[in-house]
Amino acid sequence: MRRPRADAARNREQLLAVATRLFASADAEPSMRAIANEAGVGIATLYRHFPTREALVDAVYQDQVSRLTAGARELLARLDPPAALRRWMDLFGQWIATKNGMLDTLLAMVESGEIAHAHTRAELLGAIDDILDAGRASGELRADVPAGDIAAALIGIFTVAGSPEQEAMAARLLNLLMDGLRSSACGRPESV
Numbered sequence: 001m002r003r004p005r006a007d008a009a010r011n012r013e014q015l016l017a018v019a020t021r022l023f024a025s026a027d028a029e030p031s032m033r034a035i036a037n038e039a040g041v042g043i044a045t046l047y048r049h050f051p052t053r054e055a056l057v058d059a060v061y062q063d064q065v066s067r068l069t070a071g072a073r074e075l076l077a078r079l080d081p082p083a084a085l086r087r088w089m090d091l092f093g094q095w096i097a098t099k100n101g102m103l104d105t106l107l108a109m110v111e112s113g114e115i116a117h118a119h120t121r122a123e124l125l126g127a128i129d130d131i132l133d134a135g136r137a138s139g140e141l142r143a144d145v146p147a148g149d150i151a152a153a154l155i156g157i158f159t160v161a162g163s164p165e166q167e168a169m170a171a172r173l174l175n176l177l178m179d180g181l182r183s184s185a186c187g188r189p190e191s192v
Contacts, residue, residue, distance in 0.1 A: 012049045014039045019060050023101030024094065025164075030101060032056070054114060057105045064095045065120055072127035081135030082182060088131060089154060089174045092124075096158040125151060135181075142183050153177055 018039040022030045032053060036046040050056035071091045075084035099106060109115045128147035135141025157177065161170040 008049075011039075011041055011045055015041065015046055015049055015056075016059060016063055019056055020064065020098050023060060023099070024097040026101035028101070029053075029104055053105055054109055057102045057109065058115060060098065060102065061106065061115060061120075064098055065123055068092065068095055069123050069127045072130050076131060076134055080140065081131055081138055082140050082178060085128075085131045085135065085141070085181065086174065086178050088127070089177070092154050093158050093162070093170060093174075096155070096162060100162070121151075135183075139183055141181055145181060150177075150181070 015035065019030075019035050022035055022038060032046055033043055035056070036043045039046070046056075050059060068088070068091055072084070072088055075087050078084075079087065106115070110117045125147040128150050132141055132145070132147060132150075136143045154174075154177075157170060157173045160166075161173055
């Protein structure tokens with residue numbers, strides 16, 4: 001298979017970046033034309049890379065999942081486990097925000113089986129587990145909290161504090177969650 005030309009690869013990356021940004025900031029799904037215009041390409045270029053809205057949503061979704069899973073490893077390489085987990089929570093919030101502007105299409109794709117929700121969940125829980133395992137090994141994070149509980153807490157936080165004007169509230173809630181995840185040896189208050 002032939003590699004895409006450099007300009008075609010740049011166009012694709014630009015379209016993905018713009019679509020991600022527009023999906024994250026939109027109250028409703030932006031049109032394909034709006035995405036192409038914002039990316040500075042013609043609608044034909046967008047459709048050459050992403051022949052359907054579903055193809056674009058899938059590409060954005062998969063790109064975001066890849067960034068989250070790779071982000072866990074990258075953060076652990078440069079931060080201690082609690083700091084890596086807290087920063088990863090911010091990445092998770094960005095992923096949730098991106099899904100808002102493509103929710104209708106995304107839900108239809110999950111319903112039809114075009115996107116394997118169980119596989120994505122396993123990838124995300126694996127990323128959380130990687131950070132938790134490092135934190136447990138260092139004694140900085142509790143050993144009794146499963147990744148699924150953290151994912152559920154994050155979904156709850158970003159459900160009630162997911163809009164841009166609630167950013168400060170989300171940060172406070174994430175910090176509270178982190179306080180509860182620290183091991184007692186690292187300053188977590190004992191249970192009452």
